[in-house]
Amino acid sequence: xxxxxxxxxxxxxxxxxxxxxxxxxxxxxxxxxxxxxxxxxxxxxxxxxxxxxxxxxxxxxxxxxxxxxxxxxxxxxxxxxxxxxxxxxxxxxxxxxxxxxxxxxxxxxxxxxxxxxxxxxxxxxxxxxxxxxxxxxxxxxxxxxxxxxxxxxxxxxxxxxxxxxxxxxxxxxxxxxxxxxxxxxxxxxxxxxxxxxxxxxxxxxxxxxxxxxxxxxxxxxxxxxxxxxxxxxxxxxxxxxxxxxxxxxxxxxxxxx
Amino acid sequence: xxxxxxxxxxxxxxxxxxxxxxxxxxxxxxxxxxxxxxxxxxxxxxxxxxxxxxxxxxxxxxxxxxxxxxxxxxxxxxxxxxxxxxxxxxxxxxx
Amino acid sequence: xxxxxxxxxxxxxxxxxxxxxxxxxxxxxxxxxxxxxxxxxxxxxxxxxxxxxxxxxxxxxxxxxxxxxxxxxxxxxxxxxxxxxxxxxxxxxxxxxxxxxxxxxxxxxxxxxxxxxxxxxxxxxxxxxxxxxxxxxxxxxxxxxxxxxxxxxxxxxxxxxxxxxxxxxxxxxxxxxxxxxxxxxxxxxxxxxxxxxxxxxxxxxxxxxxxxxxxxxxxxxxxxxxxxxxxxxxxxxxxxxxxxxxxxxxxxxxxxxxxxxxxxxxxxxxxxxxxxxxxxxxxxxxxxxxxxxxxxxxxxxxxxxxxxxxxxxxxxxxxxxxxxxxxxx
Numbered sequence: 001x002x003x004x005x006x007x008x009x010x011x012x013x014x015x016x017x018x019x020x021x022x023x024x025x026x027x028x029x030x031x032x033x034x035x036x037x038x039x040x041x042x043x044x045x046x047x048x049x050x051x052x053x054x055x056x057x058x059x060x061x062x063x064x065x066x067x068x069x070x071x072x073x074x075x076x077x078x079x080x081x082x083x084x085x086x087x088x089x090x091x092x093x094x095x096x097x098x099x100x101x102x103x104x105x106x107x108x109x110x111x112x113x114x115x116x117x118x119x120x121x122x123x124x125x126x127x128x129x130x131x132x133x134x135x136x137x138x139x140x141x142x143x144x145x146x147x148x149x150x151x152x153x154x155x156x157x158x159x160x161x162x163x164x165x166x167x168x169x170x171x172x173x174x175x176x177x178x179x180x181x182x183x184x185x186x187x188x189x190x191x192x193x194x195x196x197x198x199x200x201x202x203x204x205x206x207x208x209x210x211x212x213x214x215x216x217x218x219x220x221x222x223x224x225x226x227x228x229x230x231x232x233x234x235x236x237x238x239x240x241x242x243x244x245x246x247x248x249x250x251x252x253x254x255x256x257x
Numbered sequence: 258x259x260x261x262x263x264x265x266x267x268x269x270x271x272x273x274x275x276x277x278x279x280x281x282x283x284x285x286x287x288x289x290x291x292x293x294x295x296x297x298x299x300x301x302x303x304x305x306x307x308x309x310x311x312x313x314x315x316x317x318x319x320x321x322x323x324x325x326x327x328x329x330x331x332x333x334x335x336x337x338x339x340x341x342x343x344x345x346x347x348x349x350x351x352x
Numbered sequence: 353x354x355x356x357x358x359x360x361x362x363x364x365x366x367x368x369x370x371x372x373x374x375x376x377x378x379x380x381x382x383x384x385x386x387x388x389x390x391x392x393x394x395x396x397x398x399x400x401x402x403x404x405x406x407x408x409x410x411x412x413x414x415x416x417x418x419x420x421x422x423x424x425x426x427x428x429x430x431x432x433x434x435x436x437x438x439x440x441x442x443x444x445x446x447x448x449x450x451x452x453x454x455x456x457x458x459x460x461x462x463x464x465x466x467x468x469x470x471x472x473x474x475x476x477x478x479x480x481x482x483x484x485x486x487x488x489x490x491x492x493x494x495x496x497x498x499x500x501x502x503x504x505x506x507x508x509x510x511x512x513x514x515x516x517x518x519x520x521x522x523x524x525x526x527x528x529x530x531x532x533x534x535x536x537x538x539x540x541x542x543x544x545x546x547x548x549x550x551x552x553x554x555x556x557x558x559x560x561x562x563x564x565x566x567x568x569x570x571x572x573x574x575x576x577x578x579x580x581x582x583x584x585x586x587x588x589x590x591x592x593x594x595x596x597x598x599x600x601x602x603x604x605x606x607x608x609x610x611x612x613x614x615x616x617x618x619x620x621x622x623x624x625x626x627x628x629x630x631x632x633x634x635x636x637x638x639x640x641x642x643x644x645x646x647x648x649x650x651x652x653x654x655x656x657x658x659x660x661x662x663x664x665x666x667x668x669x670x671x672x673x674x675x676x677x678x679x680x681x
Contacts, residue, residue: 028415031414031427032414034407034411034414034427034430034431035404035408035411035430035642035643035646036645036646037646038646038649038650038651038653039263039285039650039653040404040434040437040438040441041284041285041286041291041295041298041438042650042653043407044295044298044431044434044435044438045294045295045298047427047430047431048298048431051424051427051431054424054427055424057420058420058421058424061420075420078420079418079419099650099653145294148291148294152287152291152656152660153653153656155660155663156655156656156657156658156659156660157652157655157656159655159656160653160655160656160659163652244415244416245415245416248417248418248476249418249419252534252536252537254534255418255533255534255536255537256533257418257419257421257422257529257530263654263658265445265450265451282439282442282508282511283445284438284442285451286657287654287657287660287661288660288661288664291657299435299438319381321379336446337446337447337448
């Protein structure tokens with residue numbers, strides 16, 4: 001590991017990884033749907049979202065490597081970091097489950113990403129502002145897609161509502177972490193570089209509530225919340241995801257692909 | 258309409274300002290919003306489109322005097338044979 | 353009365369034949385012989401099924417792709433294949449069938465898909481071999497179809513061919529990187545080519561003298577070149593590419609005939625071809641089971657979308673025809 005020692009650079013490195021890992025891990029999950037979606041059109045839609053997220057991840061990991069100033073590149077970061085070095089939230093690493101779970105996860109995450117990037121466009125960091133300018137359009141599309149499906153599954157058949165509510169109930173505990181902030185976010189936000197995610201919560205709750213109302217779904221009570229991803233402490237399913245993603249690259253150290 | 262009830266839509270794309278909409282193909286979707294979303298995913302994956310129109314295939318009326326199949330009425334008829342009127346062909350001995 | 357109908361049928365048939373002779377496109381509302389229509393439905397549908405089933409062996413490696421760039425390329429390729437399937441189902445539907453009917457025929461094995469996809473992708477190099485060899489063979493087959501007699505099929509093929517050349521280049525590039533990489537990578541690439549070469553040649557179908565229906569398809573303008581012609585064209589194009597790759601082709605009889613300018617090649621195992629086409633390949637059961645599972649697991653989703661549309665039909669009852677949508681850049 002060769003993280004930068006200068007405080008802002010160190011924080012910026014971590015921040016870029018947090019945003020980048022969110023996108024990378026969710027892209028990995030969505031890519032599991034290829035050839036398995038409920039309709040061919042939906043196969044294309046989900047892969048489209050996965051590709052957008054992968055593009056965001058590559059830009060952010062690439063930037064993290066630049067900030068680090070060492071010899072690592074996007075692939076070194078994606079394929080050679082250990083589980084404790086990944087900084088994504090728990091929400092994105094959760095298994096796909098059925099289509100309802102995938103849509104619920106997408107609604108929660110895309111709504112957050114949309115508001116995050118709307119703010120990040122104004123970052124004093126040129127690269128982050130540029131990533132945000134592109135990503136905000138993508139996040140708007142992803143959010144729209146997830147909202148359309150949330151409404152159709154919630155207000156479709158009794159069976160689909162039951163499944164969608166179950167998915168919402170199961171994933172709700174993972175949403176709180178989206179708004180966690182520590183010194184990294186608050187320090188960089190003070191410099192106009194990052195967005196403090198705590199500021200996004202109210203808007204996010206309103207948006208999700210509105211969508212749920214139209215979808216005849218209810219917001220579940222908050223019984224417990226899951227945290228730790230931002231510090232590299234993940235849930236049990238993450239190890240399997242990394243094993244699958246990294247194994248071939250690790251099998252051939254130093255090889256080009 | 259299929260057994261699953263997802264109707265067929267025709268998609269028209271205007272590639273950029275100044276051009277007119279061109280028929281790009283068809284897809285299945287339950288309603289207009291999904292049809293537009295799907296059209297964007299399927300037909301503009303390479304940023305080919307700016308403006309998208311979707312129309313239910315059954316809502317299109319056609320008049321093509323040059324096409325002379327007696328199955329179709331000569332004026333204001335459907336673009337395609339309706340699936341439920343068509344008997345699925347027997348297995349054709351193929352290569 | 354009966355004579356009038358016979359006369360009318362005769363005129364229609366004459367007209368159809370004349371249009372084919374003039375290389376005019378047959379469009380959906382033209383009269384066509386039942387057999388022409390049935391053959392087209394089957395051919396287009398099986399082509400569509402091939403694209404959809406073909407997603408599986410490649411999607412198999414998305415989550416394990418060894419670099420982010422390769423992962424992105426592979427995801428885009430698999431997405432393209434889904435899109436190609438859609439274009440082709442759309443073309444078939446202009447002939448009066450419904451996609452759900454066609455999928456049912458696939459799921460019950462009454463319609464087939466290209467047998468090449470009954471082979472497993474057991475290494476990352478297989479992804480490259482499929483791009484180089486299988487897509488290469490598909491392109492050889494497909495370019496002539498851009499001029500096939502049926503308009504919607506020809507137009508779908510034009511769209512597909514534009515996107516397909518990217519796939520073949522990417523497969524070639526993947527193999528080139530492996531071939532020039534570590535010994536383990538080179539070995540992986542060679543092993544993949546050894547397994548995919550002969551099945552790729554079988555993609556063009558049985559020899560001409562064992563393809564009795566080819567003549568009729570050619571007369572109808574659905575098929576432009578014979579199986580053997582296309583197979584030879586593919587071999588002639590591919591052998592020099594193998595040299596560039598630095599990989600051997602697993603046929604000791606491959607040799608350039610200086611006089612004809614074509615490559616002679618060894619005997620294809622047609623018993624294997626027949627066995628695999630009839631269901632005895634390594635992945636036949638798996639491919640169909642995977643496809644059926646996706647369809648059945650998605651039934652509740654499609655039902656929900658339909659139920660929602662029915663409930664809210666009154667809301668958009670006034671917008672009977674077109675709805676505009678500006679695509680998000």
